[in-house]
Every structure is written in C-alpha cells, then in structure tokens.
Amino acid sequence: MHPCECHPATEQSADKVPSPTPNDGEAAASGCKDCSLLREKDELIRELLAWRQGAANDVGNLTPRQLQIMQLVVAGHPSKNIAADLHISQRTVENHRASIMKKTGSKSIPALARLALAAAWDGPEGPADRLEGNGLLYA
Helix, strand or coil, X not given: CCCCXXXXXXXXXXXXXXXXXXXXXXXXXXCCHHHHHHHHHHHHHHHHHHHHHHHHHHHHCCCHHHHHHHHHHHCCCCHHHHHHHHCCCXXXXXXXXXXXXXXXXXCCHHHHHHHHHHHHCCCCCCHHHCCCCCCCCCC
C-alpha cells in the first residue's frame, strides 16, 4: 500500500499485515490519486459483479428447453437447423428464441452471447475452464 494522508503508515507486527483504513473526507481533501483510482476500481468491480449476478439470474429463469435452444443459438446454429436437430418446428424454435430474448432482456444475439458468458463466468481464473462443464455453452 502507499503512505499518504488518507493511508497513514502503520507499524507492522510479526503476525499481522497492516491494512490501511481510508477516510473518504481526507482522501477527497488531499486529492490522493491512488485512493481515487482504488475507489473507482472498487466501484467498477461492484458493477461488474452485479451485472454478472443479474446475468446468472436471467439465465437461471430459462426453462431447460430454452437453455438448450440458447446454447445452439449462441453457438451460431440457424433456427432451421435447431428445429431439425430437436425434432420440433422452426416456428417453435423462433417462439423459444423470442421468449429467451424477452426473459433475458437481450436485444441481439451478440448481447445474448455476452449474457451467457457473464452467467458462466465464475471468477478471475476465467470462463474458458467452466464453459464446457456448466451446461451453458457447447465447447
């Protein structure tokens, strides 16, 4: 950490690492750039986690059939092929697609793909390790 007016240096004991305690009023008054950047970073992380949780909730509200169709849509399969593969009519696939878009609030297929990735993401180790195993997307 950095020593500044809002993060005074503390003595480090052998068993404890010092954890600075920012004082927002002092940080704002001192204009500490590092503290300002840390607060911005924290806010962005909170927003990202909230968006990710919302995405997981949206995907969690889909029926098993809608999840199955979403997987195929996000993988780039056209409705005609999805219908043939699932032995249902193309119109049924289109109805499912419309329901998926409405339930998730997605306005486009790329937006739906971003939502599916956000819902599958489970930490900084990245989504690549988790996409295949969680059933949201095909590898």
